[in-house]
Amino acid sequence: MKLGRSFYLRDTTTVAKELLGKRLIHRLNTTTTLEGIIVETEAYLGVSDPACHSYLGHRSKRNESMFLPGGFSYVYLIYGLYHCLNIVTCESNDPQAVLIRAVEPINGIDRMQTLRMRSRSSRQGPLKSVTEIANGPGKLCLAFGIDKAHDGLDLQGSKIYLTEYDNSRVNIPSCSKLALSPRIGVSGPAKDLPLRFYFSDSPFISRKPSTRPTSLDSDLGGKSNGR
DNA sequence: ATGACGATTTACT
């Protein structure tokens, strides 16, 4: 069942949290549909959030879509190479959004593999394991064939949209534990806000939860854990 | 006009 407008017209943090477990769908054509379960999101809180593209009301050609009502897409090019998919939240002219950072692929996986190969760096690489197809915002957009052409789309439409995780017969998402962390790749005054949401037991997230080594440190030469 | 840089990913030391 497709998420209605009212789902998106709410507090961005709430929407970011509740998007976990929902289904992202891109209908490529009548015969091919790409689907994944959202397992990782980040909230970007608009004019008051130094990490947000619309901080202090900043408005440009790039982020114009953020000013649309909740339930539209905001897709932008990053590092000149990759795209990031956001879901706009709140009312018109309240430019907040949720970044979709990772999904668990559940339908159209073969097609996703092909789409991933289009990136320059992936040109001739081996096939990705399923957990690596869409475990990052740039990878996700590649796998789902999402680019600037999909910026400003109404997700109430039938091209790209989100639904409840209800359907029967597909794989059960291998995740459930909700965790928070600071947002990835954010620097500056807002870098420590816990606005990243993810299923900590999902193998499909972009980064493993920071784990504290137990008191025993008998393991040899382990890579340094972030923290 | 020119230069710095980014909500990233990949390859390589």
Added chain:
DNA sequence: GTAAATCGTCATA
């Protein structure tokens, strides 16, 4: 761990 790839946007001239 570090660096490269690549381009729209912004600051400076």
